[in-house]
Amino acid sequence: MIPAWKVQRELETLSQQLQSLPxxxxxxxxQRRLDREFPASVRVDEGGAPLxxxxxxxxxxxxxxxxxxxxxxxxxxxxxxYAVLLVANTPVSAEDRQALGSVVWRFAERRNFGxxxxxxxxxxxxxxxxxxxxxxxxxxxxxxxxxxxPGDTLIxxxxxxxxxxxxxxxxxxxxxxxxxxxxxxxxxxxLIKRAVLTSPVFIDYWEHYVCTSNKYLTVRRGERGFSRTLxxxxxxxxxxxxxxxxxxxxxxxxxxxxxxxLTYAAYTDAEFQRERDRLLAxxxxxxxxxxxxxxxxxxxxxxxNFHSSFCYATIRLLGVPLLKKNKGELQVRMRRQYxxxxxxxxxxxxxxxxxxxxxxxxxxx
Numbered sequence: 001m002i003p004a005w006k007v008q009r010e011l012e013t014l015s016q017q018l019q020s021l022p023x024x025x026x027x028x029x030x031q032r033r034l035d036r037e038f039p040a041s042v043r044v045d046e047g048g049a050p051l052x053x054x055x056x057x058x059x060x061x062x063x064x065x066x067x068x069x070x071x072x073x074x075x076x077x078x079x080x081x082y083a084v085l086l087v088a089n090t091p092v093s094a095e096d097r098q099a100l101g102s103v104v105w106r107f108a109e110r111r112n113f114g115x116x117x118x119x120x121x122x123x124x125x126x127x128x129x130x131x132x133x134x135x136x137x138x139x140x141x142x143x144x145x146x147x148x149x150p151g152d153t154l155i156x157x158x159x160x161x162x163x164x165x166x167x168x169x170x171x172x173x174x175x176x177x178x179x180x181x182x183x184x185x186x187x188x189x190x191l192i193k194r195a196v197l198t199s200p201v202f203i204d205y206w207e208h209y210v211c212t213s214n215k216y217l218t219v220r221r222g223e224r225g226f227s228r229t230l231x232x233x234x235x236x237x238x239x240x241x242x243x244x245x246x247x248x249x250x251x252x253x254x255x256x257x258x259x260x261x262l263t264y265a266a267y268t269d270a271e272f273q274r275e276r277d278r279l280l281a282x283x284x285x286x287x288x289x290x291x292x293x294x295x296x297x298x299x300x301x302x303x304x305n306f307h308s309s310f311c312y313a314t315i316r317l318l319g320v321p322l323l324k325k326n327k328g329e330l331q332v333r334m335r336r337q338y339x340x341x342x343x344x345x346x347x348x349x350x351x352x353x354x355x356x357x358x359x360x361x362x363x364x365x
Contacts, residue, residue: 003329023212023214023217024217027210027211027212027217028210031210031211034113034211038122038125039122039125039126039129041110041111042108042109042110042122042126043107043108043109043110044106044107044108044109044126045097045106045107045109046105046106046107047084047086047097047100047101047102047103047104047105047106047107048101048102048103048104049078049083049084049101049102049103049104049105050083050105051083051105051132052081052082052083052134053134053135053136054080054081054082054083054134054135054136054137054138055082055083055084055085055105055127055132055134055136055137055138056077056082056083056084056085056137056138056139056140057085057087057119057120057123057124057127057137057138057139057140058073058074058077058084058085058086058087058140058141058142059087059089059116059119059120059123059139059140059141059142060086060087060088060089060141060142061088061089061090061112061141061142062088062090062096062142063090065093065095065096066092066093066096066099066100067142067353067357068353068354068356068357069142069145069353069354069357070100070142071099071100071103071353072147072351072353072354073140073142073146073147074086074100074103074104075103076146076147076150076152077103077138077155078103080155080156082136082138082155083105083134084103084104084105085104085105085106085108085123085126085127086100086104086106086107086108087108087110087119087120087122087123088107088108088109088110089110089111089112089113089118089119090109090112091109092107092109108122108123108126110122113211113213114211114212114213114218115212115213115215115218115222116141116143116187116188116218116222117187117209117211117218117221117222117223117226118211118212118213118218119141120139120222121206121209121211123139124206125206133194133197133198134194134197135193135194136159136191136192136193136194137191137192137193137197138155138189138190138191139189139190139191139192140188140189140190141187141188142325143188143324143325143326144188144189144322144323144324144325145322145323145325145350145354145357145358146189146321146322147321147322148315148321148322148323148348148350148354149321149348149350150351152319152321153319154168154189154240154319154321154322155191157240158191158238158240159191161238161240162238163236163237163238164192164193164195164196164235164236164237165185165190165192165193165196165227165230165235165236165237166185166190166191166192166193166237166238166239166240167185167186167189167190167191167227167237167238167239167240168185168186168188168189168190168239168240168241168320168322169185169186169189169239169240169241169242169307169320170182170183170184170185170186170239170240170241170242170243171183171184171185171186171239171243171305172184172242172243172244182231183227183239183242184223184224184226184227184228185226185227185237185239186223187222187223187226188322188324189322196230196235199233199235201229201230201233201235202230205225205226205229205230209221209222240318241307241314241318241319241320242306243301243306245318246301246306246310246313246314246317246318247294247297247298247301249313249317249318250294250297250313250317251294253317255285255289255290257313257316257317258290258293258294259280259285259293260312260341260346261293261297261310261312261313262276262279262280262293262296263280263312264310264311264312264337264338264340264341264346265300265309265310265312265337266308266309266310266311266330266333266334266336266337267300267304267309267330267333268304268329268330268333269300269303269304272296272299272300275296276296279292279293279296297310304330305330307320307324307334308324308328308330308331308334309330309334311323311334311335311337311338311341312337312338312341312346312347315338315347316346316347323335323338323358325361332361332362335358335361335362336362338358339358339359339362342355
């Protein structure tokens with residue numbers, strides 16, 4: 001029998017696709033109207049942090065007040081030298097302004113429309129209106145817990161990259177494609193350098209981007225469209241964490257690390273989980289077993305997100321410093337496995353505030 005969560009997921013996807021048909025027709029005219037109201041439609045308030053030559057657009061949707069993890073992210077960005085432009089898709093309370101003010105450069109409140117790319121666009125256009133062109137621009141949202149450890153080096157690594165367009169996680173549709181213009185960068189974390197920020201392709205993309213609260217279209221126009229537009233224009237990029245880099249790292253690991261990779265793996269495919277259980281139950285771990293494990297991992301990541309499937313390996317071997325917050329079945333199972341690894345001491349614990357939020361997100365299951 002097909003699990004109920006899979007049926008619900010497919011029905012939601014179909015509904016979004018059907019709703020996208022009229023949205024394609026009305027979206028451009030609505031965008032022109034919204035653009036005429038900008039920037040007056042966005043409330044901007046000053047924070048207490050100074051403007052620097054590095055800016056972070058941090059898009060948040062926190063309808064019940066700012067979570068403690070939002071403050072942790074802002075503090076980390078400020079420690080890396082970034083002036084935080086907090087773009088909020090809900091009103092920010094006076095209490096939250098006071099709590100965040102010392103690490104936020106400016107607050108920008110906007111209507112909750114367009115998902116993350118709608119907020120990204122408003123943030124970028126606000127920078128244009130203020131004639132602010134930073135040396136480095138980080139664009140991220142609160143759909144992830146970041147950073148999992150205070151000393152994380154993701155931002156410093158992206159700054160050092162020779163590429164002008166970088167991202168945290170690269171997603172590709174097929175293996176063996178860790179090339180400068182392959183796949184897309186997942187939309188929750190970009191770092192873009194000045195040469196790309198001032199390029200015609202970057203400016204044209206954001207000037208003509210049509211915002212929508214249809215998730216299907218936002219993924220196509222935003223998450224997929226942004227990377228592919230820049231890559232098609234010849235701009236090289238680096239995704240710091242990718243499936244190919246994980247597979248390469250696993251090839252060099254001990255039997256113990258491979259066993260722990262399987263122990264803390266998350267699955268939504270019953271056949272993969274049965275195969276994992278069979279591999280872990282084998283008493284003798286030989287070269288043949290090692291190859292079977294690697295073949296199994298290759299098969300899983302060809303079908304499912306590599307970080308969600310093997311969070312232990314991505315965090316331990318690649319240093320991935322974030323976890324997705326969404327309620328997808330695979331991501332919930334991944335977070336449960338992450339918590340098991342933390343409790344066993346096989347992964348470092350995140351700050352207490354983030355740990356508490358992760359525990360709450362998985363419920364009692």
